[in-house]
Amino acid sequence: MSGNPGDAPAGTAGGARGGAPAGRPDNGPAVSRQEFDALFASVRTWGRWAEADRGAWNGVTADHARRAAAAVRDGTVVPMARPWDTRPGPDNAKPALHYMSDLGDVQAPEPSVHKDFLAADYHGKSVTHLDALSHIAYRGQLYDGRAARESVDAAGARFGAVSALGPLVTRGVLVDLPAVLGVDWLEPGRAVHARDVVAAQEALGVTIGDGDAVLLRSGALRRRRELGPWNPDTASAGWHVDALPMLAERAVALLGGDGDSDVRPSPVEGVHSPVHALAVTAMGVPLLDNLDLEPLSAACAEAGRYTFLLVVAPLNVPGGTGSPVNPVAVL
Template identity: 80%
Template sequence: MSNPTDEPTPTPPSATVRNGPVVSREEFDALFATVRTWGRWAPADRGAWNRVTADHVRRATALVRSGTVVPMGRPWDTVSGPDNGKPALHYMSDLGDVEPPEPSTHKDFIGADYHGKGVSHLDALSHIAYRGRLYDGGTARELVGAGGARFGDVSALGPLVTKGVLLDLPAVLGNAWLEPGQAVRAADVVAAEAALDVNIGEGDAVLLRVGRFRRRRELGAWDLDAAGAGFHVDAMPLLAERGIALLGSDGDSDVRPSPVEGLNSPVHALAVAAMGVPLLDNLDLEALSVAAAETGRYEFLLLVAPLNIPGGTGSPVNPIAVL
C-alpha cells in the first residue's frame, strides 16, 4: 500500500524462518555427504553442467512455441540501498568533446563487485568452499588466490542451453510474494510441479520465484542478508535426485535467516560445493512469471552465457528464457 506521497513505505520483515526446522551442523554434514557428487565428472570444474548433452539442447529447443523472449537480468544498479551494499559502477570515459576525426565517439566504463544482492550473476564452482574444500575436494586456499581461481572458474563453464523450469511459488499459493524468511521445502517443490504442470528432470535449470521484486516495488527495499525467502536445505536432496544442472532465484536460493546452526548460506554450500550446481542469483523473474501465466507454460528454453573470465569466480549475466 502506498503512503499519501505515493512513495513506497519500507516494511522491515521479520527475521524468523517460517515453515522449516532448525538443522544442526552434524545433520547438515550428513546431508552434504548424501548429495555430494565429487569424482563423478570430467572435467570436474564444469560440475553438473556436464549433465547437459546435445540431446538436452535439442529437447529444450522444442519447447519454443510463441518465440517470446524474456530477459531476466536486473538493470545495472548503481544506487546504494539496503539490498545493494556494493553498488555497480558506470561512468563515461569519452564524451566525444575532444576535437576528434569524424565520427566522434562516446565510451563508458562499467564495473561491479557482483557477488552481492544488487547484480544478476552466476556463481561458478570456485565461489563457494565448505570446510575449506571446493567442489570435487580440492583445497580452496591452494586453488584460489590473488590471481583468481585455478579450478572451477567461470571460463570452464562456458554457455549453457537447456530446459528451464519456473517454480512460481507465489502463483501456486495465490499470493503476490513469499514473505522474507519463508522457506520452500521439498513438499513445496513437488506441489508446485503438480500445480504448474512441470516435471524437473536431469539437466534442467530450476528457477525459484519468491516475488522479491514485486514486494520491493510495492513495499520498498530491505536487507536481504537479514531476511529473504528461499529454499530450505531439506529441498536439496530432491533436486539432487532429479539431477538438475543449474539453480537460480530472484533471491539467492537460500532462505534467510539460515535454518542451519552456525552456517550462513547452506543452500550455496550444498548446490555449489557438494553437488557442483552453479547458481543464478538476483534474477528479475517478474516478466517471466507474467509470460508463463499468460501461456500456461512454466517450461522453456533457457540460455545462459557468462562472461569468459579466466580465473573468475562467477560473472554478471542476463539469462534469457524463450517460450
C-alpha cells in the same frame, strides 16, 4: 494478498520501516551442523566427472539443448537481469559503477565517440550473476574435494572458474510458488521445502528432470517495488536444505531465483549459506542469483506453461569465480 496464506494483505506487510519484514521468520525447521554434514555427504557428487570444474554441467548434453529449443512455441523472449544498480541501499551495499569515460569531445577526425566504464563487486544482492564452482568452499574444500587455498588465490581460480562453464543452454523450469499459493509474494524468511516443489509441479503441470535449470520465484522484486527495499542478508525467502535431496535426485544442472537461493535467516547453525554449500560445493550445481522473474512469471501465466529454453552466457573471465549475466528465457 501477500506472503503465506493467512498473512496480512500486500501493502500492510513489512512493518513500519519501508520494506523491512515484520514478525517471526518461517525458515525452519532448524538443522544441526551434524545433520547438515550428513546431508552434504548424501548429495555429494565428487569424483563423478573427468572435467570436474564443470560439475553438473557435464551431464547436460547437446540433446538437452536440442530438446529445449524444439519446445519453443511462439518465440517470446524474456530477459531476466535486473538493471545495473548504481544506487546504494539496504540491499546494495556495494553499488555497481557506471560512468562516461569519453563524451566525444574530440571534434576531428570524425566520427566522435562516446564510451563508458562498467564495474561491479557483483557477488552481492543486487547484480544478476552466475556463481561458478570456485565461488563457494565448505570446510576448506571446493567441489570435488579440491583444497580451496590451493585452488584460488589473488590471481583468481585455477579450478572451477566461470570460464570452464561457457554458455549454458538447457530447459528452464519456473517454480512460481506465489502463483501456486495465490499470493503476491513469499514473505522474507519463508523457507521453500521439498513438499512445496511437489505442490508446484502438480499445480503448474511440470516435472523437474535431469539437466534442468530450476528457477524459484518468491516475488521478492514485486514486494520490493511495492513496499521498498530491505536487507536480504537478514531475511529472504529461499530454499530450505530439505529440498536439496529431491533436486539432487532429479539431477538438476542449475538453480536460480529472485534472491540468492538460500532462505535467511539460515536454519543451519554455523552455516550462513547452506544451500550454496550443498548446490555449488557438494553437487557441482552453479547458481543464478538476483534474477528479475516478474516478467517471466507473467509470460508463463499467459502461455499456460512453466518450461522454456534457457540461455545463460557468462563473461569469459579466466580465473573468475562467476560473472554478471543477462539470462534469457524463450517460450
